Amino acid sequence: MFVLITAEAAIFTIFVVAYLFYIGKSLTGPMPKDVLSVPIFYTICLLSSSLTIHLAAKALRRGSVRSFGILWFATIALGAAFLYGTATEWHRLIYHDGLTISTNLFGTTYYSLVGLHGFHVVVGLVALFIVMSLALLGNVRSEHAERVDVLSLYWHFVDAVWVVVFTVVYVLGR
Amino acid sequence: MSTDSVTWPQAETSAHPFVDRLHEWVTTVDHKRLGILYIGYALVFLVIGGIEAGIIRIQLIRAHNDFVSPQVFNRMFTMHGTTMIFFVVMPLVFGFANYLIPLMIGARDMAFPRLNAFSFWLTAFGGLLLYFSLIGANGLYGAGNAPDVGWFAYAPLTSRTFSVGHSTDFWTLGLLVSGFGSIGTAINILATVLCMRCPGMSLGKMPLLAWLNLVMAGLVILAVSPLTAAQLMLLVDRYLGGHFFDTQAGGSAVIWMHFFWIFGHPEVYVLVIPAFAFASEIIPVFSRKAIFGYPVMVAATICIGFIGMSVWAHHMFTVGMSSNANTFFVLSTMAIAVPTGIKIFNWLATMWGGKIEFKTPMLFCIAFLFQFLIAGLTGIMLSVAPFNWQLGSSYFVVAHFHYVIVGAIMFATFGAFYYWFPKMSGKMYNETLGKLHFWLFLIGFHLTFDFMHIPGLLGMPRRIYTYEPGRGWDIWNLIVTIGVFFQALGIMVFVANLLWSYFKGKAAGSDPWDAWTLEWSTNSPPPVYNFASIPEVKSRRPLWDLKHPADPDWKYE
Numbered sequence: 001m002f003v004l005i006t007a008e009a010a011i012f013t014i015f016v017v018a019y020l021f022y023i024g025k026s027l028t029g030p031m032p033k034d035v036l037s038v039p040i041f042y043t044i045c046l047l048s049s050s051l052t053i054h055l056a057a058k059a060l061r062r063g064s065v066r067s068f069g070i071l072w073f074a075t076i077a078l079g080a081a082f083l084y085g086t087a088t089e090w091h092r093l094i095y096h097d098g099l100t101i102s103t104n105l106f107g108t109t110y111y112s113l114v115g116l117h118g119f120h121v122v123v124g125l126v127a128l129f130i131v132m133s134l135a136l137l138g139n140v141r142s143e144h145a146e147r148v149d150v151l152s153l154y155w156h157f158v159d160a161v162w163v164v165v166f167t168v169v170y171v172l173g174r
Numbered sequence: 175m176s177t178d179s180v181t182w183p184q185a186e187t188s189a190h191p192f193v194d195r196l197h198e199w200v201t202t203v204d205h206k207r208l209g210i211l212y213i214g215y216a217l218v219f220l221v222i223g224g225i226e227a228g229i230i231r232i233q234l235i236r237a238h239n240d241f242v243s244p245q246v247f248n249r250m251f252t253m254h255g256t257t258m259i260f261f262v263v264m265p266l267v268f269g270f271a272n273y274l275i276p277l278m279i280g281a282r283d284m285a286f287p288r289l290n291a292f293s294f295w296l297t298a299f300g301g302l303l304l305y306f307s308l309i310g311a312n313g314l315y316g317a318g319n320a321p322d323v324g325w326f327a328y329a330p331l332t333s334r335t336f337s338v339g340h341s342t343d344f345w346t347l348g349l350l351v352s353g354f355g356s357i358g359t360a361i362n363i364l365a366t367v368l369c370m371r372c373p374g375m376s377l378g379k380m381p382l383l384a385w386l387n388l389v390m391a392g393l394v395i396l397a398v399s400p401l402t403a404a405q406l407m408l409l410v411d412r413y414l415g416g417h418f419f420d421t422q423a424g425g426s427a428v429i430w431m432h433f434f435w436i437f438g439h440p441e442v443y444v445l446v447i448p449a450f451a452f453a454s455e456i457i458p459v460f461s462r463k464a465i466f467g468y469p470v471m472v473a474a475t476i477c478i479g480f481i482g483m484s485v486w487a488h489h490m491f492t493v494g495m496s497s498n499a500n501t502f503f504v505l506s507t508m509a510i511a512v513p514t515g516i517k518i519f520n521w522l523a524t525m526w527g528g529k530i531e532f533k534t535p536m537l538f539c540i541a542f543l544f545q546f547l548i549a550g551l552t553g554i555m556l557s558v559a560p561f562n563w564q565l566g567s568s569y570f571v572v573a574h575f576h577y578v579i580v581g582a583i584m585f586a587t588f589g590a591f592y593y594w595f596p597k598m599s600g601k602m603y604n605e606t607l608g609k610l611h612f613w614l615f616l617i618g619f620h621l622t623f624d625f626m627h628i629p630g631l632l633g634m635p636r637r638i639y640t641y642e643p644g645r646g647w648d649i650w651n652l653i654v655t656i657g658v659f660f661q662a663l664g665i666m667v668f669v670a671n672l673l674w675s676y677f678k679g680k681a682a683g684s685d686p687w688d689a690w691t692l693e694w695s696t697n698s699p700p701p702v703y704n705f706a707s708i709p710e711v712k713s714r715r716p717l718w719d720l721k722h723p724a725d726p727d728w729k730y731e
Binding site (some may be wrong): 003004007008010011012013014015018021022025026027032100102104105108112116170 | 357360361364365394395398399400402403404406407410411414415416417418423424425426429433436
């Protein structure tokens with residue numbers, strides 16, 4: 001999983017470099033500072049899901065399957081909330097501000113970078129959901145803690161990437 | 175550790191009907207079978223890529239030749255480059271790594287057998303997707319069309335405007351899919367080498383082949399991912415109307431070059447480091463000496479891995495970068511000659527004073543040493559930016575990188591074929607045919623690629639489909655094309671030797687070379703479980719210890 005994360009990190013690096021390279025190179029509007037607003041609430045959601053998944057894995061190692069389930073569900077809810085945030089933001093950008101992936105360079109780089117991250121959130125959520133269903137069926141016990149750890153490692157990575165994407169898109173890019 | 179041979183019931187497999195055996199091969203997760211699948215797949219594409227090379231050379235045999243049209247010529251060099259890099263050398267490298275690493279480190283399989291099978295089939299279907307472009311690229315209304323944008327597919331040639339139809343999409347998707355396969359295999363190799371070594375085998379006691387493939391897998395992780403990212407961007411551009419590489423909307427064509435070569439140069443090391451690995455295993459055995467300077471070899475390899483990540487823009491001197499960037503990439507490129515030079519001296523020192531046996535694998539490795547040296551020297555020439563401005567994109571460059579890929583990588587890989595063929599098939603190859611292959615291929619190689627430097631120096635650019643007579647290029651192109659026929663003959667002898675030896679060769683026994691690494695301690699071909707009991711090692715040459723209990727290696731290491 002560490003190696004996979006390294007490979008993923010390399011892919012994100014390339015997209016981030018492209019984003020940084022193309023900041024301010026758009027020939028036509030809309031420009032980032034006119035249309036982007038900082039999604040602080042949803043960022044807090046995503047980052048706190050790292051905490052809940054960590055606590056969930058810890059609970060499982062202790063053997064308390066019940067608190068694992070609750071914390072795991074909280075993680076899924078927070079991740080889904082983040083996705084909802086991205087969805088409303090994109091909806092506003094597309095229908096209100098008229099920014100699509102082919103409008104200008106900002107649109108191209110913004111949608112592909114945030115979209116790539118969003119795709120990883122979706123993959124993570126699917127995996128989390130599968131574990132949740134298995135837990136509801138009573139098939140997740142403390143001997144599976146190691147596998148849950150691997151998944152939580154991935155989720156931490158997705159969150160860490162968001163810190164970078166957030167910095168690049170909403171702080172440097174504006 | 176155990177050398178007692180376990181008799182594996184041979185009759186059992188051959189009694190199955192054909193469909194069952196096919197089913198076994200398709201659904202296999204055994205690292206040895208997957209290794210052989212990789213290698214066989216690569217050999218098929220080697221022949222296809224070779225035919226494409228033949229078409230290119232026949233077209234260029236004389237001035238104003240019209241063997242193929244300019245459009246077909248463009249497709250041929252694109253397909254030749256893409257096929258040879260992604261669907262010949264990469265699968266060969268992965269095939270040997272798959273087959274040998276678990277055997278050499280005393281494991282029963284790779285760390286993730288099913289991921290291994292998945293990666294192979296991804297790579298296989300990636301290759302098929304690329305070639306499906308021949309029927310599918312123009313849509314389904316008849317005329318076929320293959321990618322014709324060159325193997326590094328510079329923007330804006332790949333944009334919708336200049337590349338209509340779907341040929342570029344097939345190129346992108348084929349590479350994307352096989353790229354995921356490569357990343358999967360690299361993860362597998364890293365996990366296997368780091369976690370599955372047998373008791374007693376510390377990192378410092380691993381065979382060099384395992385070490386070098388570890389570095390190779392690390393490079394794949396760091397190099398193939400940027401290519402994946404760049405291909406995704408290209409797909410966004412082509413399908414969603416994005417502007418990454420669209421200069422009309424403020425995008426940049428140069429950034430594609432950077433992204434491609436951030437993959438492209440480490441890729442060279444991905445391919446050549448396993449070739450080093452083969453040489454590091456074969457040369458000591460046929461010199462009857464332990465490898466010279468083992469720790470330095472490992473350090474030099476890791477050093478090459480690191481420096482190799484920071485030299486990519488030497489492919490782009492002619493683009494016109496700032497003088498600071500030029501200076502940096504000139505110096506880093508030259509710096510890489512130091513660890514490679516150390517390796518060459520180590521191999522020479524291994525041979526020095528040894529009792530050299532000139533068997534076919536050793537012949538290929540000696541040729542590898544000389545040719546890799548020359549390839550390195552022309553590499554140093556091209557690393558000098560002003561010289562590169564003069565000769566960039568000329569036949570000099572083509573000759574240089576074919577010297578690396580054919581002269582070094584393919585020669586070492588042929589050596590590996592002959593060296594491990596007895597292990598994989600259980601049969602001995604025919605030494606006379608092996609030597610015939612070597613000499614034919616050597617003559618063909620030097621006819622082709624030595625003389626290819628000269629039209630380059632005389633100003634012949636690469637990728638032109640024909641040229642004016644009377645520029646002094648004609649005779650050199652003729653010689654170059656003649657060399658191709660010798661190479662083709664050599665390959666035919668090679669394939670004939672493999673087939674003949676597989677069916678008619680005499681049994682090889684488990685250790686025909688009196689070698690020292692673990693794969694020779696088990697049967698040929700090895701049973702599904704590799705080792706009846708997991709071996710335990712004390713030194714870098716466990717079989718030497720076993721054969722010479724009075725004077726074992728671990729007393730000196």
